[in-house]
Structures are given as structure tokens and as C-alpha cells.
Amino acid sequence: MTTESLAIDPAIRDALQSVSTATLTTVLLKHGLRNVWLRGTRPLAPGLPRIVGRAFTLRFVPAREDLATPASWASPISTRAAIEAMPAGCVAVVGALGVTDAGIFGDILCARMQKRGVAALVTDGVVRDVAGVLQTGLPVWCQGTAAPPSVAGLTFVGWQEPIDCGGVAVFPNDVIVVDQDGAVLIPAAMLADVVAASVEQERLEGWIMEEVDRGTPLPGLYPPNEENKARYAAWRAGQGVS
Incomplete structure (x- = not known):
């Protein structure tokens, strides 16, 4: 069948x-x-x-x-x-x-x-x-x-x-x-949950790449610590991402 x-x-x-x-x-x-x-x-x-x-x-x-x-x-x-x-x-x-x-x-x-x-x-x-x-x-x-x-x-x-x-x-x-x-x-x-998480992960990694290009050291950036999580959240808000 x-x-x-x-x-x-x-x-x-x-x-x-x-x-x-x-x-x-x-x-x-x-x-x-x-x-x-x-x-x-x-x-x-x-x-x-x-x-x-x-x-x-x-x-x-x-x-x-x-x-x-x-x-x-x-x-x-x-x-x-x-x-x-x-x-x-x-x-x-x-x-x-x-x-x-x-x-x-x-x-x-x-x-x-x-x-x-x-x-x-x-x-x-x-x-x-x-x-x-x-x-x-x-x-x-x-x-x-x-x-x-x-x-x-x-x-x-x-x-x-x-x-x-x-x-x-x-x-x-x-x-x-x-x-x-x-x-x-x-x-x-699992499709809906994975899609939402994957799109957000790509957005986060795009921001991290921008930070790497600026010379930011990796420890605390990738993965982000609390300070960098806050910086990323502010960047998201500035991009109009809810």
C-alpha cells in the first residue's frame, strides 16, 4: 500500500x-x-x-x-x-x-x-x-x-x-x-517548529558573521553569552523583527 x-x-x-x-x-x-x-x-x-x-x-x-x-x-x-x-x-x-x-x-x-x-x-x-x-x-x-x-x-x-x-x-x-x-x-x-527555529538560527548566524567581520572575538559570541544575546535582541528590534 x-x-x-x-x-x-x-x-x-x-x-x-x-x-x-x-x-x-x-x-x-x-x-x-x-x-x-x-x-x-x-x-x-x-x-x-x-x-x-x-x-x-x-x-x-x-x-x-x-x-x-x-x-x-x-x-x-x-x-x-x-x-x-x-x-x-x-x-x-x-x-x-x-x-x-x-x-x-x-x-x-x-x-x-x-x-x-x-x-x-x-x-x-x-x-x-x-x-x-x-x-x-x-x-x-x-x-x-x-x-x-x-x-x-x-x-x-x-x-x-x-x-x-x-x-x-x-x-x-x-x-x-x-x-x-x-x-x-x-x-x-516537526516541520513547523523546525522551520521557525531554522530561520531564526540563520538570522542569528548572519549577525554573528557581521560581528566576526568587525573583529569581535569568538568566545562569548559563538555561541552568544548573555551580553551578546542582549546585543542581538537589540539588533533584531532595530530590524523590525518581532
């Missing part, structure tokens, strides 16, 4: 596009979550923008010879069918067991995802046909590239169900933020 895809509130998406994944990991740590950075998810191309979207999950298991065949690509349970269920704006998150010698998607599948308006592809595996994938314009975060197809090392089993990606439990409709530092997960139930 698959989970219905939900849209992300544009205001939340816009707010998170100003928050780095580094900041998010700090905020989530303060909320008690340590395991939120998806290991092995690196940008395939330089200069990719920060992207925010709801997770649309896909799951692979180890290859089994009677199931992992080219004929399986025409099955009703296939990566092709999963792509047709992806809503515009989602981030496709693919649990590939960290396999690096079988490419989960190539240029044709990525081109179709781009046409459907998928925001990004994130996986702990690798892609193939890399030149073509880059030409599609689909932003990809992965471990790299490999020539063999997915069935050389993996069996596709379903979509929109909980997965393991990069050692992190990803549920459908969790929120994924990706930038040059990789991919970070925000649990759907």
Missing part, C-alpha cells in the same frame, strides 16, 4: 530555501534528532541550487536473479511506473542500499522525471548515462556513476513507503532539503 503524496506549503518551501543543510542539522540536533543527513548524497554537478520538497520514496532490495531482469522494467511494479506517480515539486528519494556498481536511473528516466516537474533526485546509490543525465537538467544528488543497469545489483520493489536512504529512515512526505553539503531530512510532523 502506498502513501498519498502531499504538496508542500509554498511559504514553508520559500523559508527553507534560505536555510542551509548545515543549519538544519544543528536545529534538528537541538530537537533531539542526530541521524538526518543522508550519507552518500553529493551533488552530481557543481553549482546546483538549494532545493526543498516532499519526499517521494522508491525502494530497492538486493538483486535476485529471477526478479532483477531487463523484463522487470515492463512490470507494473517498476521504476517506470513509479516515475509516472511522481507529483510535480517532489524530491524523489531512492533507497539503493549504498550500491555503487549498478546505476539506478539513466538519462531517459531522468528526462521523464524532469518533464514531470520533479524537483530533484536524491539517492545513496549511483546513476548511469551521466552525460545524458546532466543534459536533462534534473538536479541529482548521489554517490557517483556506474555503467551497469540497476538489475545488475538491485531489485526494485515499490514506492511511497518507508525506506532507508543513506542510513536514514525516510517516510513519504517528509521534507528533504538539498544543497552543496548533501541532503537533510525534516520529519513531516
Whole structure:
């Protein structure tokens, strides 16, 4: 049974596009979550923008010879069918067991995802046909590239169900933020609290950077002591921040 895809509130998406994944990991740590950075998810191309979207999950298991065949690509349970269920704006998150010698998607599948308006592809595996994938314009975060197809090392089993990606439990409709530092997960139930805290953390760190530029020593500044907290509060008030 698959989970219905939900849209992300544009205001939340816009707010998170100003928050780095580094900041998010700090905020989530303060909320008690340590395991939120998806290991092995690196940008395939330089200069990719920060992207925010709801997770649309896909799951692979180890290859089994009677199931992992080219004929399986025409099955009703296939990566092709999963792509047709992806809503515009989602981030496709693919649990590939960290396999690096079988490419989960190539240029044709990525081109179709781009046409459907998928925001990004994130996986702990690798892609193939890399030149073509880059030409599609689909932003990809992965471990790299490999020539063999997915069935050389993996069996596709379903979509929109909980997965393991990069050692992190990803549920459908969790929120994924990706930038040059990789991919970070925000649990759907914690979204509002994390967004508010993250925006404030970015504002605080922006003020701290201004102080560093002025030559202020770090002790008592980062993190701020009571004196610097008061100075920051006065600065916020002067900026009209409630």
C-alpha cells in the first residue's frame, strides 16, 4: 500500500530555501534528532541550487536473479511506473542500499522525471548515462556513476513507503532539503517548529558573521553569552523583527 503524496506549503518551501543543510542539522540536533543527513548524497554537478520538497520514496532490495531482469522494467511494479506517480515539486528519494556498481536511473528516466516537474533526485546509490543525465537538467544528488543497469545489483520493489536512504529512515512526505553539503531530512510532523527555529538560527548566524567581520572575538559570541544575546535582541528590534 502506498502513501498519498502531499504538496508542500509554498511559504514553508520559500523559508527553507534560505536555510542551509548545515543549519538544519544543528536545529534538528537541538530537537533531539542526530541521524538526518543522508550519507552518500553529493551533488552530481557543481553549482546546483538549494532545493526543498516532499519526499517521494522508491525502494530497492538486493538483486535476485529471477526478479532483477531487463523484463522487470515492463512490470507494473517498476521504476517506470513509479516515475509516472511522481507529483510535480517532489524530491524523489531512492533507497539503493549504498550500491555503487549498478546505476539506478539513466538519462531517459531522468528526462521523464524532469518533464514531470520533479524537483530533484536524491539517492545513496549511483546513476548511469551521466552525460545524458546532466543534459536533462534534473538536479541529482548521489554517490557517483556506474555503467551497469540497476538489475545488475538491485531489485526494485515499490514506492511511497518507508525506506532507508543513506542510513536514514525516510517516510513519504517528509521534507528533504538539498544543497552543496548533501541532503537533510525534516520529519513531516516537526516541520513547523523546525522551520521557525531554522530561520531564526540563520538570522542569528548572519549577525554573528557581521560581528566576526568587525573583529569581535569568538568566545562569548559563538555561541552568544548573555551580553551578546542582549546585543542581538537589540539588533533584531532595530530590524523590525518581532
